[in-house]
Amino acid sequence: MSDTASIAALVVDDMDDNLYVLGKILRDEGLDVTTAASGQEALDALQKQHFDVVFLDIMMPEIDGFAVLQRVRSLYSFFDLPVIMVSALDDAPSVVKAFELGANDYITKPFDHDVLVARAFHQLDVARALRKPAALQGKELTKGLGNGVAGASA
Numbered sequence: 001m002s003d004t005a006s007i008a009a010l011v012v013d014d015m016d017d018n019l020y021v022l023g024k025i026l027r028d029e030g031l032d033v034t035t036a037a038s039g040q041e042a043l044d045a046l047q048k049q050h051f052d053v054v055f056l057d058i059m060m061p062e063i064d065g066f067a068v069l070q071r072v073r074s075l076y077s078f079f080d081l082p083v084i085m086v087s088a089l090d091d092a093p094s095v096v097k098a099f100e101l102g103a104n105d106y107i108t109k110p111f112d113h114d115v116l117v118a119r120a121f122h123q124l125d126v127a128r129a130l131r132k133p134a135a136l137q138g139k140e141l142t143k144g145l146g147n148g149v150a151g152a153s154a
Contacts, residue, residue, distance in 0.1 A: 006032070007030070007031045007032065007052045007053070007124060008031070008032045008034065008049065008050060008051045008052050008053075009026050009031045009032065009033050009034070009051065009052065009053050009054070009055065009120075010033075010034050010035075010036060010042060010045055010046065010049075010051045010053075010054045010055070011023050011026065011033055011034070011035045011036070011054075011055045012035075012036045012037075012038075012039070012041070012042040012054065012055065012056045012057055012060075012065070012068065013035075013037070013055075013057040013060070013086070014037055014038060014057065014059075014060040014061060015057075016037070018057065018086075018109070019035045019037065022055055022086065022116075023035055025113055025116060025117065026055075026120070029117055029120075029121075034049065034051070038060060038061070038062060038063065039060050039062060039063025039064060039065065039067060039068040040062065040063055042054070042056070042068050043063070043068060043071055046072065046075070051081065052081075052082075052124060052127075053081070053082045053083075053084065053120060053123060053124055053127075054072065054081060054082070054083045054084070055084050055086050055120075056068060056069060056083055056084070056085055056086065056103075057085075057086055057087055058085060058087040058089055058094065058098070059087065059088065059089065065085060065087065065098075066097060066098070066101060069083055069085070069098065069101045069102060069103060070101055070102075072102070073101065073102035078102055078104060079126075079127055079130040079131060080127070080131070081127075082104040082105070082123040082124065082126070082127050083102065083103050083104055084103070084104060084105045084106070084107060084119060084120060084123060085098045085103045085105070085106045085107065086107045086108075086109060086111065086116075087106070087107075087108060087109060088108065088109040089108070090108040104123050104126075104127075105119050105122075105123055107119060
């Protein structure tokens with residue numbers, strides 16, 4: 001993505017250190033970062049502001065990340081708002097549950113800086129590509145095929 005300053009990211013975690021580290025990494029990559037220290041803060045932020053991607057912890061008091069993810073998916077599709085779970089839970093049932101509830105990706109803590117950044121931009125690129133109008137996607141496909149198909153029928 002070329003214009004990272006216009007990418008709005010919401011980082012949700014109940015641990016201040018995690019908010020700081022993840023927020024700093026994303027800001028250093030040029031993203032506009034908003035943080036939320038609870039599930040309710042995240043839901044409130046989503047009502048007030050447009051975000052391009054959400055980084056969501058699971059283990060939080062009151063409203064956990066799974067409940068936040070369910071609420072997000074009731075408002076936004078998988079393609080409209082990528083949600084990347086960032087959690088210390090690394091057991092298969094937690095990962096599977098996150099994907100079943102609509103997570104776009106799942107990263108375990110502690111995470112590798114480069115992997116986190118690569119996955120974030122990958123999800124943003126996928127979401128952007130899937131939001132393109134179908135007619136434009138068809139033109140790009142036709143352009144990608146070149147004249148080979150047309151020439152074959154002549």
